[in-house]
Amino acid sequence: MPRPVPIGLAVVGAGYWGPNLVRNAQATGDLRLEWLCDLDVERAKAVLGRYSTVRGTASYEEVLADPAVDAVAIATPATTHFDLVRAALEAGKHVLVEKPLTPSRDDGEKLVDLADSAGLVLMLDHTYCYTPSVRRIRELVRSGEIGDVQFVDSVRINLGLVQPDVDVLWDLAPHDLSILDFVLPPGITPTTVAAHGSDPIGAGRACVAYLSVGLSNGALAHVHVNWLSPTKVRTMLVGGSRRTIVWDDLNPSQRVCVYDRGVDLTHPENLDRDARRQALISYRMGDILVPALPEHEALRAVMAEFAGSIAEGRAPLTDGRHGLRVLALLEAASRSLELSGAAVDVAPVDDAAFDVAAQVGGHK
């Protein structure tokens, strides 16, 4: 149910990402930051600094027991998510959680069900979905502006921290897969995943991985994630029958380019397979448009969406089911890795029979 702002918030986890949550929560008028919680309370206090009135604590129980806390934002290792999120939901708190929702889809479903039945918001901090670039790409794809989706190619490589508990796929690909889920038009869904990976440095888990994701319309999406590249690349191509989008997140002056270029096949639909080979192919070499995009920090928009979905009693843009769909892809990818790259079907995620969004008429 809706509740009035400001919403009392506790941030849990003072590691790599937690300080960003703290900073952006403080800058969000509809949130009132109450606590920063970390098992290492000194680290929490160091993050808050010498000038803050926000309290640090090592006790998650203390946080959940505080009636001033309406919601928690969890930025701890993935293996802790299930217990922390469940406890928060059971304490009646709304939850924003880092990716991935949990390391297992089964556990993820339990949390989604729990949030549903409690009428609480469960939101994934898939930060990229809240960038102006991805918002625009979603509009361009879903509005039909680019035509039919023909291919998606995403590259996310750089000299990355080799994680102690997850491979490069679970570390980086959630970004690409959540963006994919976010921008694809309704009706086009991933059906199969094949994953190839390697661990050339002997880290004990894949440090380089490639995902080929078959989409229900026959197109192919592909993701390249790599912890070992000395150069940083963050690009995504979304090829369409009318336009193709090139997103280069590291080019601040031209993050999103829309190309009116492509290959057209004239009248192929009336031809049999052999005749099609002879069909007339033409090339469009049109203009490139670089749309003006606002510059704002994505995490600020995450916080606003979290606060907004709680205040309005609606599902957030990146809700638990969105998180489950990403989990389904990651699990299929991991199985494919174990099977030396064999294609693995993606188990579909049911839409909610009854969820927060349904209560308020949904949210597009």
Next chain:
Amino acid sequence: MPRPVPIGLAVVGAGYWGPNLVRNAQATGDLRLEWLCDLDVERAKAVLGRYSTVRGTASYEEVLADPAVDAVAIATPATTHFDLVRAALEAGKHVLVEKPLTPSRDDGEKLVDLADSAGLVLMLDHTYCYTPSVRRIRELVRSGEIGDVQFVDSVRINLGLVQPDVDVLWDLAPHDLSILDFVLPPGITPTTVAAHGSDPIGAGRACVAYLSVGLSNGALAHVHVNWLSPTKVRTMLVGGSRRTIVWDDLNPSQRVCVYDRGVDLTHPENLDRDARRQALISYRMGDILVPALPEHEALRAVMAEFAGSIAEGRAPLTDGRHGLRVLALLEAASRSLELSGAAVDVAPVDDAAFDVAAQVGGHK
């Protein structure tokens, strides 16, 4: 056997690539261009232009019968290669042929055997191997400068001509695979290939494809080829334990960068799998070196190598067996495509028991 220069040459095929062969042959002192042969003799004459003393002809027989012709350079569609190359070898002519050697490896082997037994040069025009960039990458990899090869990632995408007879894999990947074969140190060979592709425009053949190539040292090489990308990308990363090479062929001011950056694992060899996960990982963030490279047209070097190998009676750098190794990868990739991406073993190519190179002591 060696023969004196200049070497009489005929170029066969006046389509897309033939004119480049004509121009570079004319600029190579050790070659003497005699003919440009094309079934469409008017096209041949148009390529030669109004000011040339070189003869155009539609008759391949006339060319092969000409004793002034010592060698032919063939730039015709792949499906014609087998007949044209065989006829030339049988007529005692040395052969330079465009990629791929033939559409089938069996046919390719026949040509290699034929050239071997006739003591004639059979050379692949894998032009990229003759660029200053790839020559330098080969040196950096083979000298041990970059350490152990950990990964290779190659991207070759642009709005390309949808070919009437071959898919994007056979059209573009020969470049990447020949470069891979050329730069890998002796002893590291491709063992398996998995390929994923799609034809989102209904062209009747794959227009987008991804190849994952398992190497014998456990590393993974990957190739992305795409005819539908509105942007042109030509990059290759060769990750090593000591250095990583980034080749960007479209950045003329910095085509090759050598990064002293990477991830190191301290003493992982003495640890069991669990302990290894805790092993100390460190990151090098060193300098980048951009070596000065000469600027010359690669096809000029191809012509010089062709003339040189004939004159010296030795195997060229990109000889028939090199072509066969590329064919073996392409065939495995095609089979994998048919098998929905299942990994396919790469059939090894035997070294020659007796070949031109062996006669003259080989050529590094």
Next chain:
Amino acid sequence: MPRPVPIGLAVVGAGYWGPNLVRNAQATGDLRLEWLCDLDVERAKAVLGRYSTVRGTASYEEVLADPAVDAVAIATPATTHFDLVRAALEAGKHVLVEKPLTPSRDDGEKLVDLADSAGLVLMLDHTYCYTPSVRRIRELVRSGEIGDVQFVDSVRINLGLVQPDVDVLWDLAPHDLSILDFVLPPGITPTTVAAHGSDPIGAGRACVAYLSVGLSNGALAHVHVNWLSPTKVRTMLVGGSRRTIVWDDLNPSQRVCVYDRGVDLTHPENLDRDARRQALISYRMGDILVPALPEHEALRAVMAEFAGSIAEGRAPLTDGRHGLRVLALLEAASRSLELSGAAVDVAPVDDAAFDVAAQVGGHK
């Protein structure tokens, strides 16, 4: 007067640029290349190569005496231009000449007058004006698309050949100044030039120079030319009140970008100077458009324009008066250099009272 095609042509000068003229003349159907003339006839023959039917000669007299020669294209050092062009015009030949027309404006005017009175075409090979980029920029500026011209900034730097007879200003700035003359709308003309230069390597002439060119509408154009820069830069900004053009000639995928960005002043015209300081300033942060441009070699278009202007008896786009206007800027710049950067007025170039263009109704 018009004359039928093909037009017999001789190229004079087989140094750096001559071979490009030879190659493009041969590819132009309306031209018939007869001679390549160079004092060093061996060099001329080497440029033509072993397969050409074009004749090489060391005798300019022989060329001018040949009735098959209708026109000459001169690519020799600037100090020779006056004598060579005059002799050609006196022999009744049309002339295409490399920049600069002559080292002195007085001499240039004599040549223009001579061509006028003889009814012959005198055209400058200001190659950049024939690139698709500059053609498009001219359209964008002259059509009013970008609004009023507010500033022009041109940078042309790289590790260049230190010329034996001219400084960097006379070597490189003709490109920028001819483009400036070509794209500025009628009515906006350069009025003053200030030039700053230095010779930090002791070459005996300026190797680095900066030109500030005051325009008649109050705007400032600026040119930076430099032989000593290890990086190559070729950019021009044309700032307008509605749009700003950014031309980066070394970025083949986006040579010309049109920015809908700028600074607007609301109603400043009704305010006195003090009030204007308080006037409302607003910023437009609109889209960027990258227009599709054809890819063709500019020198091919130069040849076509030369042949076309002869065949049609009209002034070419970059005629002698255009060359004189560039000379006037160069002379003023040289005087300013001598005067330590003091601003020097640009002597205007009269339009022709009677010229080739006027005969045929002009050419836009």
Next chain:
Amino acid sequence: MPRPVPIGLAVVGAGYWGPNLVRNAQATGDLRLEWLCDLDVERAKAVLGRYSTVRGTASYEEVLADPAVDAVAIATPATTHFDLVRAALEAGKHVLVEKPLTPSRDDGEKLVDLADSAGLVLMLDHTYCYTPSVRRIRELVRSGEIGDVQFVDSVRINLGLVQPDVDVLWDLAPHDLSILDFVLPPGITPTTVAAHGSDPIGAGRACVAYLSVGLSNGALAHVHVNWLSPTKVRTMLVGGSRRTIVWDDLNPSQRVCVYDRGVDLTHPENLDRDARRQALISYRMGDILVPALPEHEALRAVMAEFAGSIAEGRAPLTDGRHGLRVLALLEAASRSLELSGAAVDVAPVDDAAFDVAAQVGGHK
């Protein structure tokens, strides 16, 4: 005299830059932020946010009267600097002040003298001098690594805020000129300035400006500042006889490149002017080195230097005399603008007869 840390600090000015000072002061252990002062106290409180223990005030007197305040950091409009800095120094507070020190050099000298006689630190927040890039450039230039300085070219353009009180020269060029002063080796000083500017939008002050700065060794430094460019460029070239540095501040992966490329003149010193023209010129086309640089926020280093110079009783790297030298260039540039670009001599700044640095033996 030295004083123990932490040093009590007040930030003055809560506009564009003040919040950055607040944030970085809070993160600096040797500083203890006491106040944020702004005439608009609500703005100050908004900058501090809802969670801060730092006090906001509108009363500068209150700040200066507070014995817990040892130092002030002033980020207010330039026209207020003289009064605010003088009052702080007279109250015995150390001062960090935004550029420019004051709008007039005479006033600046008074402040420097006042700080000297009071034994207080007066430091300019020339932030760029504290970036890893500029620190490295300074080392490369001053160590002789690049050889003799041959030219400097700095470009700083973007769609900038048209300032109400200063022109583009006083707004942006202090960055370039302070960097120039910071990196030039001792003994090479600016001697003359010529400035060209224009106000094409009718803003009442120059929005585009070019500075040509003659150096005492005969080389030329040049600065291009522009508020109207839709593209953002921040580059500086420092050409040397042995190496040339290219700094591109907007290319985070390669901010500083050191080119082993250049033009060499063989033995020109023994030749007269005519002979020199024939002297042998050679070109080096060597490697490019991209040194690894630490990534840290420059303003953090500014704060550390401010705290360190106070604690150690020494002159900071960018002390008042450094500020005066920048002022001398800006004043000369403004005079040149008024004189239509005529070259104006730069009045030298005397080294301190007795200053803080001298007390502690100086600081390189």
